[in-house]
Amino acid sequence: MGLVKIRDGMALATVLIFVGTACGPGVAPGDGSVPVQGGTLKVIGSGDVDHLDPSSSYTTVAYTLNRTWTRQLVTYPASNDFNKAITIVPDVAEALPQISADGRTYTFKIRDGVRWNTTPARQVTAADFVRGLKRLANPVQPSGGISYYTGTIEGMQEFFTAFQKAPKTAAGIAQFMAHNQIKGVRAVDPKTLEIRLTTKASDFLNIMALPFASPAPVEYEKYVPDGPEFRQNTISLGPYQITTYQAGRAILLNRSPAWKQDADPVRRQYVERIQIMLGQESADVVQQQLEAGTADLSWDQPVPTSAIQRMNGDPEFHVFEGSSLNPFLVFNLQSPNNNRALANVKVRQAINFAINKVAIAQIYGGPMLNTVLDGAIPQGSSGFDIDVKPYTTPGHVGDPGKCRTMLAEAGVSGLTFQFPYRTTGNHPKVAQAIAADLTKCGIATTLIATSPDDFYGRYLSSVAKSREGKWDIGGPSWLPDWYGNNGRSIVVPLFYGANYAEGSTNYGAYNNPAVNATIAKALTAASASAAEASWKQVNAMIMADAPIVPLISQNVPTFRSSRVQNALYSPLSQQFDYTQLWLG
Incomplete structure (x- = not known):
């Protein structure tokens, strides 16, 4: 996989472009400190x-x-x-x-x-x-x-x-x-x-x-x-x-x-x-100990969102920009619900216009801690293309009117989506925000609270449950295993359809033979630059099919x-x- 469920959704290692210099007092080896x-x-x-x-x-x-x-x-x-x-x-x-x-x-x-x-x-x-x-x-x-x-x-x-x-x-x-x-x-x-x-x-x-x-x-x-x-x-x-x-x-x-x-x-x-x-278990207590000097580094707890504003400017605090799909909205293309509406690319394209991505970013701490995404490959990973943004809206706040118009043109109405979400962290707020955006488009949702394990094991990664329509949309996350020439770590696990099977992280069972062939070309390229060109083609092809709604890439605050x-x-x-x- 790329980083499967274990690395997905945690405040984990996806870093790309450093915001600022990342150097405070005593940080850089060349700063004269011994x-x-x-x-x-x-x-x-x-x-x-x-x-x-x-x-x-x-x-x-x-x-x-x-x-x-x-x-x-x-x-x-x-x-x-x-x-x-x-x-x-x-x-x-x-x-x-x-x-x-x-x-x-x-x-x-x-x-x-x-x-x-x-x-x-x-x-x-x-x-x-x-x-x-x-x-x-x-x-x-x-x-x-x-x-x-x-x-x-x-x-x-x-x-x-x-x-x-x-x-x-x-x-x-x-x-x-x-x-x-x-x-x-x-x-x-x-x-x-x-x-x-x-x-x-x-x-x-x-x-x-x-x-x-x-x-x-x-x-x-x-x-x-x-x-x-x-x-x-x-x-x-x-x-x-x-x-x-x-x-x-x-x-x-x-x-x-x-x-x-x-x-x-x-x-x-x-x-x-x-x-x-x-x-x-408390990020706030960890932060207090770091500030007091009774501990030096956090093992796995993020800097609390509530502390971000007062930390800004502290030489021991820094934010590194991320390269992730964290979270994103995925469609179950196998679902029999709503007369198989999600198998219709026009429906998926319409929903891409619906979501207020800035609101999702705000849930995770605002623009300092998040980058809004338009394409299937985030900035800083191989295949990112700033020109791949077929569904962008002014200010990234969504356009429910356009969504409604496109659904009407597709001859679709009265949709109700089964929407499982994780009960941990910010996931309930994300689910509620997306559900509210869909309501503005005339789409109803049935929110299903799940544990993180059930979210994947009983819903998104289960072939049988997917085909039965136990879920229509979901909000997983993805972080690559490495940076640079890393299309294999993002695109293959999420969008390569030839290997779809039980436990797959291609949650929606997206399968486009032309995309698969271009992925294969990228994987066997003689150089990273040649692979990059193919990954960019893949990015555009995937977004034309709209199997997901890219939302945000989370940045990484450190203290x-x-x-x-x-x-x-x-x-x-x-x-x-x-x-x-x-x-x-």
Whole structure:
């Protein structure tokens, strides 16, 4: 998927263009401040990671944690320059890979001195990366990002399919991996990894930079992936190691003695330890502790909307612009309700004119914290086109009169939509605002309150419920897994119709063969620039079909205690990089 439900809808990592410079006192490394060694970075928040195992972890808090103790062949540097922060650089690999003339074979050389914190410390090898890629397909907890790898690496789909039949025990998993290979992946020697793709993929290095593609030491074969035993026996490659993990309560990391600065070009090891305390459900209380200096960073709680106005101008407060569909309105094209009205493109186009997007933005804190959207691809992601705005209205406040006229021209009246919504956060207010806009167009709604899990599992992602008409419209959210050449992370999961199935994030079952073909062209483009041109075509084609109403992209307010120095922002995790910080 791209960021599926787990990353969707939370105040998560979608950052694009930085508003302002992102530099307050002591923030930029070139500001003359001197790094300070030692101390405890205190992080507080609410919920645990979804998965501690990097093969399956898929939330931004997990990504933030992964940065401290896992490493990948390639990664992104920490930088407050957005363009630099989304540029792939070598990590465990000595350099960016050699790519064959046909664009399908990637050869990585492993950097000397990158060591597991085993006793004694041990050099990471190409075989560890092979094992890591195999574990993505395990039958107990397969990676939520598995489609990125099955869709690009030769033989990965066949390996995944076969692995699902293996025993769901540590021994069964280890035995399957020992006797089965991914056709396109091989350790040429301890320092050389070769990966063969099914076809060209200009975004393959972005995929390999995801935490999913972390190597796995042989010791992990003793545990069920992400099981309780695994969570107590993690092995680190990064500057920090997890020394205490208490589910839902606390995570403590200390410096790893196996890590060496000269073997890691992108991380540092300034603070002595990182203390993460969980269970704090109130964003206001978290904010109070940050301002008081009794905590340094929020783990997962956003800056409260009520605090935004008074925080503006504070050197420890900053807003980073987002690149997301968060939220958007999706139509169930399969619904039999209203004589299958939503299968009619003219009805969907009419509704696109109806919604007051500024009102939705206001619910989430106004224009400082939100950007109104016109296209299916948000600004800052590959394929964004400022000229794709077929349904824009003056001031983005909607035009119910035009909506009514278009519905009449389509010969449609008396519509009533089943409208499930999540009861958490701002979702009830969003649902009420959209329902009010539809009422002005003569469309009635039946609002259905749901939990977040039911919203997806019993409604939007359920093939049977969708086809039965249990829902007509819904307001999900979507955030990409990476930035730059990221059409695969936005367009494919939301709009590629050929793969529609149970659990799909193409919630409305949108399927246009011409769009699918253009998506395929973008995915196999020889370069990011060539892919960009195809993604722009896709953007325009999708909006002509109007399977969604794009609403807003949420920006990301951040706040840190005055102790935190060298605060470098990570677009991938929507948090400051813990490995760069020191305490003043």
